[in-house]
Amino acid sequence: AQSVTQLGSHVSVSEGALVLLRCNYSSSVPPYLFWYVQYPNQGLQLLLKYTSAATLVKGINGFEAEFKKSETSFHLTKPSAHMSDAAEYFCAVSKGTGGTSYGKLTFGQGTILTVHP
Amino acid sequence: DTAVSQTPKYLVTQMGNDKSIKCEQNLGHDTMYWYKQDSKKFLKIMFSYNNKELIINETVPNRFSPKSPDKAHLNLHINSLELGDSAVYFCASSQDPLAGTRRYEQYFGPGTRLTVT
Numbered sequence: 001a002q003s004v005t006q007l008g009s010h011v012s013v014s015e016g017a018l019v020l021l022r023c024n025y026s027s028s029v030p031p032y033l034f035w036y037v038q039y040p041n042q043g044l045q046l047l048l049k050y051t052s053a054a055t056l057v058k059g060i061n062g063f064e065a066e067f068k069k070s071e072t073s074f075h076l077t078k079p080s081a082h083m084s085d086a087a088e089y090f091c092a093v094s095k096g097t098g099g100t101s102y103g104k105l106t107f108g109q110g111t112i113l114t115v116h117p
Numbered sequence: 118d119t120a121v122s123q124t125p126k127y128l129v130t131q132m133g134n135d136k137s138i139k140c141e142q143n144l145g146h147d148t149m150y151w152y153k154q155d156s157k158k159f160l161k162i163m164f165s166y167n168n169k170e171l172i173i174n175e176t177v178p179n180r181f182s183p184k185s186p187d188k189a190h191l192n193l194h195i196n197s198l199e200l201g202d203s204a205v206y207f208c209a210s211s212q213d214p215l216a217g218t219r220r221y222e223q224y225f226g227p228g229t230r231l232t233v234t
Contacts, residue, residue, distance in 0.1 A: 105223060
Protein backbone atom coordinates (compact mmCIF):
# COMPACT_ATOMS: atom_id res chain seq x y z
CA ALA A 1 0.00 0.00 0.00
CA GLN A 2 1.08 3.55 -0.58
CA SER A 3 0.65 6.52 1.68
CA VAL A 4 1.61 10.15 1.94
CA THR A 5 2.15 12.25 5.05
CA GLN A 6 2.26 16.00 4.90
CA LEU A 7 3.87 17.46 7.99
CA GLY A 8 2.02 20.53 9.14
CA SER A 9 -1.58 21.17 8.23
CA HIS A 10 -0.93 24.93 8.26
CA VAL A 11 2.17 26.86 7.23
CA SER A 12 2.41 30.61 7.53
CA VAL A 13 5.12 32.72 5.91
CA SER A 14 5.74 36.37 5.19
CA GLU A 15 5.70 37.66 1.65
CA GLY A 16 9.17 37.24 0.19
CA ALA A 17 10.14 34.47 2.61
CA LEU A 18 11.07 30.90 1.74
CA VAL A 19 8.19 28.46 1.38
CA LEU A 20 8.81 24.87 2.53
CA LEU A 21 5.99 22.33 2.53
CA ARG A 22 6.93 18.87 3.70
CA CYS A 23 5.84 15.56 2.20
CA ASN A 24 6.97 12.06 3.07
CA TYR A 25 5.78 8.98 1.26
CA SER A 26 5.62 5.27 1.74
CA SER A 27 5.66 2.97 -1.25
CA SER A 28 6.64 -0.63 -1.87
CA VAL A 29 7.65 0.19 -5.45
CA PRO A 30 9.41 3.20 -7.00
CA PRO A 31 6.86 5.96 -6.72
CA TYR A 32 5.66 8.71 -8.94
CA LEU A 33 5.12 11.84 -6.86
CA PHE A 34 3.06 14.96 -7.42
CA TRP A 35 2.22 18.29 -5.87
CA TYR A 36 -1.16 19.84 -6.54
CA VAL A 37 -2.50 23.24 -5.49
CA GLN A 38 -6.12 24.02 -4.69
CA TYR A 39 -7.30 27.61 -4.54
CA PRO A 40 -10.52 28.31 -2.63
CA ASN A 41 -13.59 26.83 -4.27
CA GLN A 42 -11.60 25.52 -7.20
CA GLY A 43 -10.33 22.20 -8.46
CA LEU A 44 -6.80 20.92 -8.15
CA GLN A 45 -4.04 22.14 -10.42
CA LEU A 46 -0.84 20.19 -11.00
CA LEU A 47 2.23 22.10 -9.80
CA LEU A 48 4.90 19.54 -10.61
CA LYS A 49 5.62 15.84 -10.83
CA TYR A 50 8.46 13.38 -10.31
CA THR A 51 8.45 10.40 -12.66
CA SER A 52 11.87 8.81 -12.07
CA ALA A 53 13.85 11.26 -14.18
CA ALA A 54 15.69 14.19 -12.56
CA THR A 55 15.37 14.23 -8.80
CA LEU A 56 15.02 18.03 -8.69
CA VAL A 57 11.78 18.93 -10.37
CA LYS A 58 10.73 22.42 -11.36
CA GLY A 59 7.08 23.33 -11.66
CA ILE A 60 4.84 26.25 -12.33
CA ASN A 61 4.78 29.54 -10.40
CA GLY A 62 8.41 29.19 -9.27
CA PHE A 63 7.89 26.03 -7.19
CA GLU A 64 10.27 23.12 -7.16
CA ALA A 65 10.61 19.85 -5.28
CA GLU A 66 13.39 17.38 -4.70
CA PHE A 67 12.91 13.63 -4.57
CA LYS A 68 15.10 12.11 -1.85
CA LYS A 69 14.81 8.36 -1.84
CA SER A 70 16.95 7.92 1.28
CA GLU A 71 14.60 10.20 3.21
CA THR A 72 11.42 9.08 1.38
CA SER A 73 10.66 12.76 0.98
CA PHE A 74 9.40 15.09 -1.73
CA HIS A 75 9.32 18.53 -0.12
CA LEU A 76 7.98 21.52 -2.02
CA THR A 77 9.88 24.81 -1.96
CA LYS A 78 9.72 28.29 -3.35
CA PRO A 79 12.45 30.85 -2.66
CA SER A 80 10.17 33.85 -2.28
CA ALA A 81 6.49 33.67 -1.37
CA HIS A 82 3.88 35.81 -3.07
CA MET A 83 0.46 36.68 -1.72
CA SER A 84 -1.00 34.77 -4.65
CA ASP A 85 0.59 31.54 -3.36
CA ALA A 86 -1.92 31.35 -0.52
CA ALA A 87 -3.82 28.12 -1.13
CA GLU A 88 -3.97 24.50 -0.03
CA TYR A 89 -1.27 22.19 -1.30
CA PHE A 90 -1.58 18.44 -1.70
CA CYS A 91 1.18 15.90 -2.14
CA ALA A 92 0.21 12.69 -3.92
CA VAL A 93 1.83 9.37 -4.80
CA SER A 94 1.13 6.85 -7.49
CA LYS A 95 2.70 3.52 -8.17
CA GLY A 96 3.72 1.77 -11.30
CA THR A 97 1.87 0.24 -14.16
CA GLY A 98 -0.29 -2.78 -14.36
CA GLY A 99 -3.05 -4.25 -12.34
CA THR A 100 -6.09 -2.44 -11.18
CA SER A 101 -4.32 0.41 -9.44
CA TYR A 102 -2.55 2.11 -12.29
CA GLY A 103 -3.30 5.80 -12.43
CA LYS A 104 -4.55 5.81 -8.84
CA LEU A 105 -3.38 8.81 -6.84
CA THR A 106 -3.14 8.64 -3.06
CA PHE A 107 -3.22 12.09 -1.52
CA GLY A 108 -1.81 13.54 1.65
CA GLN A 109 -3.96 15.48 4.07
CA GLY A 110 -3.12 18.84 2.57
CA THR A 111 -1.22 21.88 3.88
CA ILE A 112 -2.80 25.30 3.97
CA LEU A 113 -0.29 27.99 3.09
CA THR A 114 -0.94 31.48 4.42
CA VAL A 115 1.16 34.39 3.18
CA HIS A 116 1.34 37.53 5.29
CA PRO A 117 2.15 40.94 3.84
CA ASP B 118 -11.90 26.47 -23.09
CA THR B 119 -12.78 24.37 -20.09
CA ALA B 120 -10.72 21.17 -20.04
CA VAL B 121 -12.69 19.22 -17.43
CA SER B 122 -16.17 20.45 -16.61
CA GLN B 123 -18.68 19.28 -14.06
CA THR B 124 -22.35 20.02 -13.59
CA PRO B 125 -23.84 21.10 -11.36
CA LYS B 126 -21.37 23.13 -9.31
CA TYR B 127 -23.62 23.04 -6.27
CA LEU B 128 -26.22 20.43 -5.38
CA VAL B 129 -28.44 20.62 -2.33
CA THR B 130 -30.85 17.78 -1.77
CA GLN B 131 -32.64 15.82 0.91
CA MET B 132 -31.82 12.44 2.34
CA GLY B 133 -33.20 9.56 0.34
CA ASN B 134 -33.15 11.34 -2.99
CA ASP B 135 -31.31 10.15 -6.10
CA LYS B 136 -28.99 12.57 -7.89
CA SER B 137 -26.46 12.62 -10.70
CA ILE B 138 -23.30 14.61 -11.34
CA LYS B 139 -22.00 14.94 -14.86
CA CYS B 140 -18.41 15.26 -16.02
CA GLU B 141 -17.01 15.97 -19.45
CA GLN B 142 -13.45 16.40 -20.65
CA ASN B 143 -12.33 17.83 -23.97
CA LEU B 144 -8.66 16.88 -23.63
CA GLY B 145 -8.91 13.69 -25.63
CA HIS B 146 -7.95 11.67 -22.58
CA ASP B 147 -8.66 7.98 -22.24
CA THR B 148 -9.01 7.74 -18.48
CA MET B 149 -11.39 9.50 -16.12
CA TYR B 150 -11.71 9.46 -12.34
CA TRP B 151 -14.05 10.42 -9.53
CA TYR B 152 -12.65 11.64 -6.23
CA LYS B 153 -14.43 12.57 -3.01
CA GLN B 154 -13.14 15.39 -0.82
CA ASP B 155 -14.61 15.30 2.65
CA SER B 156 -15.12 18.14 5.10
CA LYS B 157 -11.52 17.82 6.30
CA LYS B 158 -10.31 18.26 2.71
CA PHE B 159 -9.16 14.63 2.51
CA LEU B 160 -9.20 13.45 -1.11
CA LYS B 161 -9.89 9.84 -1.93
CA ILE B 162 -10.37 8.12 -5.25
CA MET B 163 -13.69 6.44 -5.84
CA PHE B 164 -13.66 5.16 -9.42
CA SER B 165 -11.58 5.18 -12.56
CA TYR B 166 -12.59 4.38 -16.12
CA ASN B 167 -10.33 3.74 -19.07
CA ASN B 168 -11.98 3.84 -22.50
CA LYS B 169 -15.35 3.29 -20.87
CA GLU B 170 -14.12 0.31 -18.88
CA LEU B 171 -14.09 0.37 -15.07
CA ILE B 172 -10.53 -0.15 -13.83
CA ILE B 173 -10.56 1.18 -10.27
CA ASN B 174 -13.44 0.66 -7.91
CA GLU B 175 -12.54 1.56 -4.37
CA THR B 176 -14.61 0.58 -1.38
CA VAL B 177 -17.61 2.71 -2.19
CA PRO B 178 -21.23 1.94 -1.28
CA ASN B 179 -23.29 0.34 -4.02
CA ARG B 180 -25.47 3.44 -3.97
CA PHE B 181 -22.76 5.10 -6.05
CA SER B 182 -22.76 4.05 -9.68
CA PRO B 183 -20.50 5.57 -12.30
CA LYS B 184 -21.50 5.52 -15.94
CA SER B 185 -19.30 6.28 -18.92
CA PRO B 186 -21.30 6.64 -22.15
CA ASP B 187 -18.11 7.48 -24.03
CA LYS B 188 -14.53 8.19 -23.10
CA ALA B 189 -15.15 11.94 -22.84
CA HIS B 190 -17.86 11.56 -20.21
CA LEU B 191 -18.02 10.00 -16.77
CA ASN B 192 -21.16 10.56 -14.77
CA LEU B 193 -21.79 9.68 -11.15
CA HIS B 194 -25.22 8.61 -9.99
CA ILE B 195 -25.99 8.38 -6.30
CA ASN B 196 -29.05 6.58 -4.97
CA SER B 197 -30.69 7.05 -1.60
CA LEU B 198 -28.51 9.94 -0.54
CA GLU B 199 -27.29 10.00 3.06
CA LEU B 200 -25.97 12.82 5.23
CA GLY B 201 -22.49 11.33 5.03
CA ASP B 202 -22.47 11.77 1.27
CA SER B 203 -22.10 15.51 1.73
CA ALA B 204 -18.73 16.40 0.24
CA VAL B 205 -17.09 17.93 -2.79
CA TYR B 206 -16.84 15.51 -5.70
CA PHE B 207 -14.09 16.02 -8.23
CA CYS B 208 -13.85 14.56 -11.67
CA ALA B 209 -10.41 14.21 -13.25
CA SER B 210 -8.94 12.86 -16.46
CA SER B 211 -5.59 11.72 -17.76
CA GLN B 212 -4.07 9.98 -20.71
CA ASP B 213 -4.01 6.23 -20.54
CA PRO B 214 -1.71 5.43 -17.58
CA LEU B 215 0.21 3.07 -19.83
CA ALA B 216 0.84 5.75 -22.44
CA GLY B 217 4.20 7.17 -21.37
CA THR B 218 5.46 9.66 -18.81
CA ARG B 219 2.44 11.93 -19.03
CA ARG B 220 0.20 9.12 -17.96
CA TYR B 221 -0.14 10.22 -14.37
CA GLU B 222 -0.86 13.88 -15.06
CA GLN B 223 -4.43 14.18 -13.94
CA TYR B 224 -6.49 17.25 -14.76
CA PHE B 225 -9.24 18.08 -12.31
CA GLY B 226 -12.63 19.66 -12.77
CA PRO B 227 -13.87 22.50 -10.56
CA GLY B 228 -15.78 20.18 -8.25
CA THR B 229 -19.41 19.66 -7.29
CA ARG B 230 -20.33 20.55 -3.75
CA LEU B 231 -23.05 18.14 -2.63
CA THR B 232 -25.01 18.98 0.49
CA VAL B 233 -27.47 16.45 1.83
CA THR B 234 -29.97 17.75 4.38
